[in-house]
Amino acid sequence: MNDFQATADRVEIEALRGEFTDAAMMRDRPRMASLFTADGVLRMPNIPVELVGREEIRVGGERLQAQWDFFVQTTHPGTIVLDGDTATGRAYLQELARTLDGRQGLNYAVYHDRYRRTEDGWRFTERVYEVRYLDTSPLAGTAPHASQGPEATSAAGASFADPASAERLERAAAALRANGFAAEILDDAAAARARVKDLIPEGAGVFTGASETLRLSGIDEDINASGRYDAVRPRVLAIDRGTGADEIRKLVACPDFVVNSVAAVTETGSLVLASGSGSQLPANAGGAAHAVWIVGAQKVVPDLDTALRRVEEHALPLENARAQAVYGAPSAVNRLLVLNAEPRPGRGTVLLLREAIGY
DSSP: OOHHHHHHHHHHHHHHHHHHHHHHHTTOHHHHHHTEEEEEEEEETTTTEEEESHHHHHHHHHHHHTTEEEEEEEEEOOOEEEETTEEEEEEEEEEEEEETTSOEEEEEEEEEEEEEEETTEEEEEEEEEEEEEEEOSOOSOOOOOOOOSTTOBOTTSSBTTSOOOHHHHHHHHHHHHHTTOEEEEESSHHHHHHHHHHHSOTTOEEEEOSOHHHHHHTHHHHHHTSSSSEEHHHHHHTSOTTTOHHHHHHHHHSOSEEEEOOSEEETTSOEEEEESSOTTHHIIIIISSEEEEEEOGGGEESSHHHHHHHIIIIIHHHHHHHHHHHHSSOOOOOEEEEEOOOSSTTSEEEEEESSOOOO
């Protein structure tokens, strides 16, 4: 091998290691998995974890990062020993991390690497993570959850506007079913629109919550303007609010069906709804005989704490802007409803979409 080729190989391998760290910091597990050969292995004996193949590396990595509150990794160059189309090496790293359950610390570690030249460039065939120093003392700092608004981030690191992965959707659906809800995963809003027609019989009394998801999907129009159902909302809008407050309250509290969205759904199987007036919450809580919630994939969060952050940091600013434009007044989170389980089997159905819709 000539000196130029050796230098080029070293530069590319160093870039590969840098790409790994960037993928970890950006929580881009598909990109990280692509840095390994098809049969590549990521071993972390101190955790302990052993992931074989790109799919295991992707899925296992997403499972690990879903536990983080924050994670910072800095990698420093080490050795590279070339041997034709293969190579070995070491990289040195420092990490700061805190998990959602409160575990935290600082560590120094070594990556012991094996590399192979492929058609796509150099790739890891094996990466073994060895911790050399660990300090679990409470960290003095915190992760600033900047961008208070549409680009705020969930505890899993993705934007609150980004769709959850297929694995996280499945995890949320399984938890919802375990908690007594019916849960289905559908491709998109069009599929949800068709499924709502299957779930609600013609002529049923239906109340729709104020929801951008229902508006954007066309479900609101299907229910309130098609004539197919005994739609509650048009009836409410026709009543004088000054003299008919009691009638309105009774109509919206106990319809045959309530159709709504939520501000967040957790991977532990809870639904979170927020409201300024609270008028739509009784039907969702149990007043309606049946409930159908349509939920975009971006609303899936790891846990209840993150769900409440999503309400305040993401949904409220967007709803506030809408309220100012439509009503000339700000919105507020004056009422919160958390549904941790459904005690009446068959009452509540959650339609989880693979696409993002609403906010």
